[in-house]
Amino acid sequence: MDTDVRNEIKADHRPDVSLGRRSPLAKTRIVVADRNVITRVGLRSILERNAGMAVVAEATTYDAVLDAVDEHGPDVLIIDLDLGDDTTRGLKLCEEVTDRYPATKILVLAQKLSEMIVVEALRRGVTGYLCKDDVKADELGKGVRSVQDGETVLGKGVGSMVARGLGSTRGQAEHLTDRELEVIRAVAAGLSNKQIAQQAYISESTVKFHLQNASRKLNAHRRAEIVHRANAAGLL
Amino acid sequence: MDTDVRNEIKADHRPDVSLGRRSPLAKTRIVVADRNVITRVGLRSILERNAGMAVVAEATTYDAVLDAVDEHGPDVLIIDLDLGDDTTRGLKLCEEVTDRYPATKILVLAQKLSEMIVVEALRRGVTGYLCKDDVKADELGKGVRSVQDGETVLGKGVGSMVARGLGSTRGQAEHLTDRELEVIRAVAAGLSNKQIAQQAYISESTVKFHLQNASRKLNAHRRAEIVHRANAAGLL
């Protein structure tokens, strides 16, 4: 049943979901992506026992998520965007999934709330955003159902974050370049501009240049604030 | 041997564990403390299904942990020290449990690794420290068993952290005062000493004074580093 028709490039005809609305007979089919085994087991247990859904695959890497979605064409992808060390890849992944598998809804289950990540995720078609520590057991099932029905589900505190985020950073949150991140990390380690310059084989002027740009992008004015915001955004 | 003799104040007679060494017949009895329901369910599932242990209680607050340990006298307490907003209370809790219930071993299951927390926890009698994201399913059961047998279990990266931590900060990690924390938070927000002084109704000199002290305690030399370390220690 939940196979067939899957062939060619990345063809996707969703087997169970036939007419937009799910049938009361078919179980909601879910792919869980999280690098934490405890979370994966917990999610499976809650969703299958309490909510009567089916977790058809688990993934722990960005690549595995794509494979799983491609293979199973789930109704909902529950994902912690922080799989590898690069959260940006998680965002790209969302874009790719909503683009190539529009029938699969995405519910982000984040460890911590980052305004930038929330805003960027929603911009990329994510329709649900919950925070692991805040979510109650029954909210999970309800959230998945809502997301599956096309509703947008935002957990505690996420909503206001979105309002502020979309308001302040109209356009889009510019993302830091590699060099900028490198410099910020050095700043966080307590190095002076001169030390950073030596370490990176660039001039002190260049260090200041990168920091100025990072300041603008992060809307900070002091290096301590840069470090704080970069941290909050999960960039360090 | 390491049971009985417990009476009065918080009397507790351990039901299953009779003679220090667990019998192969008795299931290991566990209390799980974590504010995240997904993690609690996941832990229960892994420990009960895969490792043949029994989770006799779950707790989500510091007080509830004490109650649960008092009521059930478990073999092992698995806890995420970050229960409320004050991680220090988690450390105090460890001290209290090891003090009042020496037969109950503590296994910390942390979300993120903080050198300060690790060192302080071990100093307070914690015998296991694992990181949620790194732990494999089978390591959990093994870890619990080891801890129960009195062995010290340190997860990936924790060991080296302990070495560095105990080496550098011999004595003990001094903890920040309220004022110092207040100032650091303001620094993280990007305020200058002058602005912080106005906000806190103190002189600029005093702000510098507090920052100097905080620098020493956190072993940092620049405000950006102070913010970073305070953040890493879960103080902000």
Place this chain on the structure above:
DNA sequence: TGACCACCTAGCCAAATGGCTAGGTGCAGG
């Protein structure tokens, strides 16, 4: 009573930072 601690203040000086203008290169995509 004395010791300790958190807290507060002052002033000095070298060094670091922030904020700015005004340039340069190489590479990728329309």
Place this chain on the structure above:
DNA sequence: CCTGCACCTAGCCATTTGGCTAGGTGGTCA
């Protein structure tokens, strides 16, 4: 080919900082 972008450099100047010495108060605890 032109544009944009990441990256790099220089210099100027006011402000902030780091690091220091040298004091003060009030509360707590032995």
